[in-house]
Amino acid sequence: MDEVEPQSFPLPYEDEIEPSETFDDDANDLDEGTVIGTKTYTNTNVYQQPLIDPYEKISPRMKVNKTERLEKQAPVEFNKIFKEDRPPMISDIEDQPDLDNSRDEWKTIQKKIDSEYEKKLKEVSDDAMKKLKAFQTEHKALLEKTQFLLDQSQIRSRSGSRARDEDNRSAVARDDRNRFFSPQVKKTVSAREVARESPTGQGSDALLIRQLHQEYQDVLLLGKNMVGEIYLVDILAKLHFIDGDVSNEKAR
Amino acid sequence: MDKSKQNILVKSDLEQFKGDHDDISKNLFKITCAILNLSVNQRGHNFLEENLLNTYLDSINHSRDDHDLILINQLATIKNLINRPTYSLSDK
Numbered sequence: 187m188d189e190v191e192p193q194s195f196p197l198p199y200e201d202e203i204e205p206s207e208t209f210d211d212d213a214n215d216l217d218e219g220t221v222i223g224t225k226t227y228t229n230t231n232v233y234q235q236p237l238i239d240p241y242e243k244i245s246p247r248m249k250v251n252k253t254e255r256l257e258k259q260a261p262v263e264f265n266k267i268f269k270e271d272r273p274p275m276i277s278d279i280e281d282q283p284d285l286d287n288s289r290d291e292w293k294t295i296q297k298k299i300d301s302e303y304e305k306k307l308k309e310v311s312d313d314a315m316k317k318l319k320a321f322q323t324e325h326k327a328l329l330e331k332t333q334f335l336l337d338q339s340q341i342r343s344r345s346g347s348r349a350r351d352e353d354n355r356s357a358v359a360r361d362d363r364n365r366f367f368s369p370q371v372k373k374t375v376s377a378r379e380v381a382r383e384s385p386t387g388q389g390s391d392a393l394l395i396r397q398l399h400q401e402y403q404d405v406l407l408l409g410k411n412m413v414g415e416i417y418l419v420d421i422l423a424k425l426h427f428i429d430g431d432v433s434n435e436k437a438r
Numbered sequence: 439m440d441k442s443k444q445n446i447l448v449k450s451d452l453e454q455f456k457g458d459h460d461d462i463s464k465n466l467f468k469i470t471c472a473i474l475n476l477s478v479n480q481r482g483h484n485f486l487e488e489n490l491l492n493t494y495l496d497s498i499n500h501s502r503d504d505h506d507l508i509l510i511n512q513l514a515t516i517k518n519l520i521n522r523p524t525y526s527l528s529d530k
Binding site: 377391395396397399400406410413414415416417418421422425427428 | 444445446447448449450451452463466467470472473474476509513516517520
């Protein structure tokens with residue numbers, strides 16, 4: 187591969203550089219009034235620029251354009267223009283007496299709009315608060331209902347087995363009631379013996395007696411005829427002490 | 439059976455019978471407890487004795503062919519038991 191030699195480009199300001207410039211040349215370049223060596227500069231303000239026309243540095247084409255532009259455009263006199271032809275100015279507005287009235291009207295309208303907006307905002311917030319309260323009460327009621335149902339289900343599950351035992355015992359007792367009116371009086375198993383055999387037999391006599399007494403009182407109260415009387419046969423039939431076949435015959 | 443002599447009045451709302459049948463209704467409850475072999479150990483020893491009940495039960499003749507007669511006999515037994523004074527249910 188051939189090595190490519192770096193191409194050198196001439197700098198635009200190379201010709202302006204004077205490599206052979208000496209201190210004497212520098213001294214000649216200084217402005218008038220300056221002192222070389224021990225002498226001091228008279229112009230102490232180093233930031234002061236010489237008074238130069240800025241347009242001199244601009245290209246001649248631009249100079250022409252500027253002059254042409256200045257010649258063509260006449261200076262605008264705003265006071266001579268009609269108000270209708272120019273945009274409104276603050277001085278024009280402030281001088282009008284009717285504008286104060288319109289300002290007051292606008293303020294009143296603005297106040298009305300603000301008050302209506304506040305009213306609507308308040309109504310919306312009131313509605314939202316009402317809905318929130320209703321939701322809270324509904325939620326609370328639902329919670330209470332759920333808790334109640336939960337408690338009820340727990341109570342039912344706890345007392346379920348106990349109630350089943352009691353039902354079985356009372357069913358056996360009811361079946362055993364008609365033994366007095368059957369030939370197998372002394373052979374049948376009594377409710378008391380069933381209660382004794384059950385694991386929760388202690389105190390079951392009192393419970394059975396209480397249930398029987400409640401049933402007996404209900405029959406005495408509700409089993410009366412039109413005159414308000416109740417007889418022995420009616421009580422025995424309603425307490426299921428009479429055999430089913432016999433009671434059916436009685437009904438016939 | 440409703441028109442039988444054994445079918446006695448147990449309770450009535452009529453003024454003339456009010457209070458007269460309290461002993462009967464109490465005794466009937468005790469009889470029902472005795473039929474179910476439930477001893478009412480309340481208010482002292484005021485319960486129907488087993489022997490007394492067995493005596494009454496023995497008087498019932500179950501060997502009869504007529505079921506109505508057996509039933510009437512049973513009703514008569516209960517009637518005799520409940521017609522006794524309240525505190526005379528025990529022979530002790």
